[in-house]
Amino acid sequence: MSSEVASPKAVDYVAQLTPYVPGKPIAELEREYGVSNVVKVASNENPLGPSPKVVDYLQQMLLHPQELARYPDGNGFVLKNKLLEFYSAFNSTRNSTSRSKEPLQLSVNQITLGNGSNDILDLLARTFAGQNDEVIFSQYAFAVYPIATQAVGATAVITPAKNWGHDLDAMLEAITDKTRLIFIANPNNPTGTCLSAKDLLNFIKQVPANIVVVIDEAYEEYASSVDSPYVEQYQSMLNVLYDFENLVISRTFSKAYGLASFRVGYAFSSSVIADLLNRVRQPFNNNTFALEAAAIALSDQNHIERSAALNWQGMNYLIESFTQLGLDYIPSAGNFICVNIGTECAQIYEKLLYEGVITRPVANYQMPEFLRISLGSMDENKRVINALQNVLGKLSTDK
Incomplete structure (x- = not known):
């Protein structure tokens, strides 16, 4: 008898699954990167919270x-x-x-x-x-x-x-x-x-x-x-x-x-x-x-109306900011927007983490040049744009 210990075997189609990857939690970023005052715009959450x-x-x-x-x-x-x-x-x-x-x-x-x-x-x-x-x-x-x-x-x-x-x-x-x-x-x-x-x-x-x-x-x-x-x-x-x-x-x-x-x-x-x-x-x-x-x-439903109004105010701000930065984006009907950062998207995502900003890379969706950004409060939206400007500016200087 073989001395090898048999391990449980899943059916092939389950064993070959690629699991869902959620947006990085705030606590994880603080723990691993040593940053504080984190803004998370990665999971399409309502910045106002619940009613x-x-x-x-x-x-x-x-x-x-x-x-x-x-x-x-x-x-x-x-x-x-x-x-x-x-x-x-x-x-x-x-x-x-x-x-x-x-x-x-x-x-x-x-x-x-x-x-x-x-x-x-x-x-x-x-x-x-x-x-x-x-x-x-x-x-x-x-x-x-x-x-x-x-x-x-x-x-x-x-x-x-x-x-x-x-x-x-x-x-x-x-x-x-x-x-x-x-x-x-x-x-x-x-x-x-x-x-x-x-x-x-x-x-x-x-x-x-x-x-x-x-x-x-x-x-x-x-x-x-x-x-x-x-x-x-x-x-x-x-x-x-x-x-x-x-x-x-x-x-x-x-x-x-x-x-x-x-x-x-x-x-x-x-x-x-x-x-x-x-x-x-x-x-x-x-x-x-x-x-x-x-x-x-x-x-x-008043809370829903306030949440939607804040969302579209923030969406207009992000779109105007992307235009000023010369970045293309996909018009969105949701509470998030995909912006084309280019071939260095993965690097920019990582640098944003050091700025305390969690966005969502979507390379797993066959969109390697895009970041998906959820709409936050207006202060959070401005923080995201400022961080993005800083990262893009430093990247341009390094070149």
Whole structure:
């Protein structure tokens, strides 16, 4: 018998996965680089944080530590009903001229809750795709799509991008009898590109009914804001959910709602799809405080309006600054923007870390010359531009 100790062997498609790489945490930068007063603009977080109402709730919950010993509501009753109440009046409560004034007809059994919207994407892949199946998504699409696809042994079909965004005609042409799932982020991460409601609706109409179409609307609150330059062309596909049994809309509380650490995502779909997703969803995948915080956050739309207004103020400032610096960028409908730093992008990213500024390199998205920069407070935005000017200036001098 061999003296070698056998090690566990994963299935090939899992063993070959490249894991998701998050933005560098502030504590890690302080620890490794010895810097302080760090600005993190790497993970598309809300610089205002959560609603003050959520903060008040959490402070009150400190008085009830016994709740820590109890399991959360595995069905998320309160949050689901708050979502239903909010989105049933969706068109009349959001100031978008691109929306119909008719209330949406939704039911609780159309909702799936996730541990962040990433959990929803993973559930969709596990439910509808497997070995010998194909999943379509675009070049420069969110990194979780290929991870979720490969984790279930399905084949990723990556269509070439068009102007850094989705080429919907190319995606339609890529459909075969093996296609089970299509992922589209609108706005797209990391490029920020935005599809018009007309084009996206026309696309969904042409997809065979046996293929699940997932519209990832993680940044909807920014694109649909009254301050957004995209408000006229952008429209959530929630408005047409009842017309398509194969349509799934995923959302998150991690971005505009400022609850990234709580990990709360959700999806609207047909009741048939929601039932299937809830069969594979882990029990208690949302904790008690996250469920309640999300429900409270949903009730404070003034906070969302303030967050979106700050975002677009900051976006205008960054765009003006990039123009002055002679840097190209990709126009974005989200709370981030990709700027073309050039062939020395990796070096510049590293030098920015020593300036106490954490941005996000996107070489893993086949965009090696770009940095993705999240919108922060105006003070943070100015700090980012000043640091970038310093680094570029020193680099030019060294040459």
